[in-house]
Amino acid sequence: MLNAKDFELLAAKGINEKQIEEQLACFKKGFPFLEIAASASVEKGIMVIKQEDQATYMEAWDAYLAKNKKIVKFVPASGAASRMFKNLYEFLSAGYNEPSNSFEQKFFGEINKFAFYDALNAVCLANEKKDIPALMKEGKYKAIVSNLLEKQGLNYGQLPKGLLLFHSYPGKVRAAMEEHLAEGAMYAKNNAGEVNIHFTVSPEHKALFEKLVTNKKREYEEKFSVKYDVSFSVQKPNTDTIAADMDNNPFRDKDGNLLFRPGGHGALIENLNDIDADVVFIKNIDNVVPDSFKCSTVIWKKVLAGVLVTLQEKIYYYLHLIETGKYSHQQVEEMIHFLQDDLCIKNPEMKLLEDAELVLYIKSKLLRPLRVCGMVKNVGEPGGGPFLARNPDGTVSLQVLESSQIDMNDPAKKAMFEKGTHFNPVDLVCAVKNYKGEKYNLPDYVDKNTGFISYKSKDGRELKALELPGLWNGAMSDWNTVFVEVPIETFNPVKTVNDLLRREHQ
Incomplete structure (x- = not known):
């Protein structure tokens, strides 16, 4: 099936033959729908933080920042703005x-x-x-x-959207990327005044992003009294996926070469994995507002981060207890309630486990990356959002799902989807180190069965394209996940150019 020229291409991309075989198998068998138990709601699965508790979480985050931990703002920024100008x-x-x-x-x-x-x-x-x-x-x-x-x-x-002029200020204008610099200084600055921001960009635009940073960095450092470390990465060639023809064989272009396509934003789990950080904020490039509207965004970013480090402290405490072996029956009960009530992990088999098995089970569930995701109330048609989903090990946990992952031909599943009260605005705060300070290897927590097949064309011929599990969907499937309701004013994406005329962007 593969010739010498193909193997040269694979070697250049860092892709092996086994990966090709696995990807072609995905085209043949497709991807299974995920089993959902319910859509998450404020009654089950979504935290609603009272106004009087917001300050407590913000203080927890400020206390964490005072420890001079490494905080990184991670911004996927490689997409071209062409869809923004479709009209x-x-x-x-x-x-x-x-x-x-x-x-x-x-x-x-x-x-x-x-x-x-x-x-x-x-x-x-x-x-x-x-x-x-x-x-x-x-x-x-x-x-x-x-x-x-x-x-x-x-x-x-x-x-790309990141380089477009989004907002006007007296005597100046700002590109979307600049708003992320300003925003980062407002909630991700440690006690040493350091702000780390990482943008994933396309290779052809990297130099333009670097030029903008060179021209603007000093201005924002002086304005916010910070020191920026701005870094960039591109989607790795080894995350490209092979295209297939309608018979599920490798698609070849008119010159007989294999065709590879970018694997979608799920490929960025590799970029995220390369980052050395204790806590990572993830937010899309176009969800920014001018400084006059940033107050709510900053408050809720700090609240989400405060929830994260508060939960992490508990997880670390429990894992230390398990490691020492000096824990009481009451403390084991407390850990079980933490899994069920705080992390929304349900295991119908738990009652059958012996004491030693139970502690190992608790440890296995606690010893994984943690993310806190802001969720916004639906204001229109329900889209991708928060669900309680069944995992391959029989447990039920919180997941961010897209509509394509749910069997809409099943009336019960369709009803759960349509009853969804919230949607996913891509507002994540992530903890990626364990209680010993060791970084998790993030690709280990990807559910490879959550990819997606789409239909495209090349040179007038139809083809099948394979998208990897989405960054905040299947790529984080085996993370511990907590959903927190955030106000709609924290979500101001620019999907079309006319969105820039909305009050929040003026």
Whole structure:
């Protein structure tokens, strides 16, 4: 099946033949749906923190920061912004020349409110010899969009979101990436004033990100009295997955070469695993707001982190007790209640375990990475979110699931999904070291049965693409997970360019 040229390609990517065989087998057998026991809710599985308790958790986080632990803000930032401009691309190819639908009318009606307005106006003057108002007066709306999206202008259609100008301030503008620098200084600064931020970027944009940091780092260090350590990584070539044809054989391009595709954001578990940190915050690149709206975000980031380190302290205490062997029956009971009540881990077989087996079971469940995930109340159609799912070992635990992982043909499962009260805004705080200070090897905790097959095309031919278990889904399946309700104002993603016109981005 594989030839000498194929093996050269595999060697260059760091992929072995066994991986190819496993991936092709996935195309043949597909991925099983996950067994869900219920959607998580405030009654079962989602913590609601009262206002009077928020300060306690924030103080716990501040106390942890005072220990000069290594804190890292991890921001997936490799995606191109092309989807953000889908409506404008449609306008460019439309048979009409003036804004006709509500999206187009809003974009042009409020164009001067975008942080990139001045930069766009400058390229319009350079390329069209006219400013934006003059072009609009002449009905040359498409020229404006071309200068925004295409290479001869700002090239926003091909740049990643992190490099786009998102917000305006008096006398200046900020790119999305800069907002993460500002945000990191507000909740992830240790006592030494250090702020560590890591961006995963695509290889072709890495130099542009590095240039932006070089130009802006000093400004933010002076503004927030911090010292930044900003680092970058790219998705590893060995996490690419082989494409298959419709018969589940390796897909070859018109030159006969094997086709590999990026494995999706689940591949970033490898990048996360390379980071030396005690606690890692994970947040998407486009979920940022200007400083005037950051208060709620900062409070809740500190609350989530406070919950994390409070739980971690208990876990470490129990693991030390187990290691010494000096624990009472009452303390074992306490550990069981902690597993069931705080970590929402249920095991129907627990009553059958002998005392020694029970302690080993508790240890096995406590000795794993820990994450606290913010969850937002549903405000529209339910999407991917928090569930209680059955694990291969027979236990039930909290998981973040996407709709594609649930069997919607099963009326009971569909009902559970539709009853979901919360969704996942990708707001995670993670503890990745054990009670001895040793880093967990994160790929060991991935559920490989939670990948996804999608259908694409290449050179006019259909193909199957394999996505690895998602970073906050199957890639963290065997982590201990806690869900905390966070307010909707902490979630302000920019999915379309017009989202930048919302009050929270102005």
